[in-house]
Amino acid sequence: MDFNLPEESRMLKDTVRRFVDNELIPLEQKLVDRQNTFDLPDDIYRELSAKVKDMGLWAWGAPEDVGGAGLSPLDGCVVIEEVYRSTVGRSIFAPRFAPVLYELGTPAQKEKYLLPFVNGDLNAATAFSEPQAAGDLAGIKTTLEKKADGWVIKGNKCWITGADVADFILVLTRVKGTERHDGMTWVVLDKDTPGLKIGREQKMIHGRSTYEVFLDDCTVSKEQILGDPGQGWGAGNIFLHAGRMEIAARGLGVADRCQEMSIEYAKQRQTFGQPLSNRQAIQWMIADSAMEIHATRMMVYDAAWRATQGEDVQQQTAMIKVYSSEMVGRVVDRAVQIHGAAGLSDETILELCYRDVRPMRIYEGPSEAMRSMVARGLLR
């Protein structure tokens, strides 16, 4: 049994770690007042994305046949784990992939939307959540109805990340009159589609806003529908593990950095005439974090390795999504405690990490829904 990363993955990890240490971490304090883990000033974004392209890691999550880096699940985890050690530069390492477009799109739809998205020439958003149904996807109410002059979409979406800057939005609808999983259909809407309106900004704890999206009798031609009407449920599912695995790897990266900072700080901070590192209370926090990070890394790499071998990892990815997102919350919390006031202020990145990790337990499947999925698999 070999628990080491394959040589190529280890080299990739080292390369990304150097980039993060040399290019991203030094920018953190400069950008700290932005209070947002994703947006970068235009000049910095351009400069860093050129470097990521040179490294061959742009659009790491997209397959090579559409212009992505086509990394294996294991290598994708390794990259994201390293990138999330910094609070800067996450947008330039976005996976830039839209599985439903890849799976259901015609060659013309891929040419028009997917390729420029992967390239970075177009921005996209994905809209499935609605005020009455988000976690319970099959409960969505947005309708798609065939009329004489085309297909008419009517409904409201909410919590849509990046809707404000999206050139196109992938919208989940249902054929009018259908219930639950039947009739689900993905539609691609250009931002200037008549009837499409971006609504209220919904500010989020980690600084990256989401938006309401109103679809008020948007009329589109068949060319905007992905696949046949009714084919939407399950589309992109073969890539579902990738999103949950990515979140688990993010948690690992953030936890790693917070732990490094805690160890460093505990050694140099003196209280009552002694370094913090002499105190058992602090040692135990560091030890607990070390054990939890190690256990998470084993689980994440195991799931990623299995996915790389082509195994079905739906159960494993549900487990690691829960385990890692909950683990990182505890590790960041301990790091803040060890740093005292400095951990709550903008003098360290810890308060940003604290806010950044909380949504991980909710988006792409709340912990409770993931636990239900794991239990269903075992009790079936």
Ligand SMILES: Cc1cc2nc3c(=O)[nH]c(=O)nc-3n(C[C@H](O)[C@H](O)[C@H](O)COP(=O)(O)OP(=O)(O)OC[C@H]3O[C@@H](n4cnc5c(N)ncnc54)[C@H](O)[C@@H]3O)c2cc1C
């Ligand atoms: C930062 C952020 C970005 C987002 N970006 C997008 C986006 O770009 N596009 C988009 O469409 N949506 C987006 N969402 C919405 C996200 O997908 C939903 O928040 C998520 O699916 C949960 O839905 P909900 O918030 O309606 O919670 P609900 O489904 O109402 O669940 C509320 C709570 O109920 C519990 N619960 C839910 N299901 C179960 C269950 N089966 N068993 C037991 N308990 C359960 C959980 O505690 C859960 O937190 C985003 C959300 C966040 C926080």
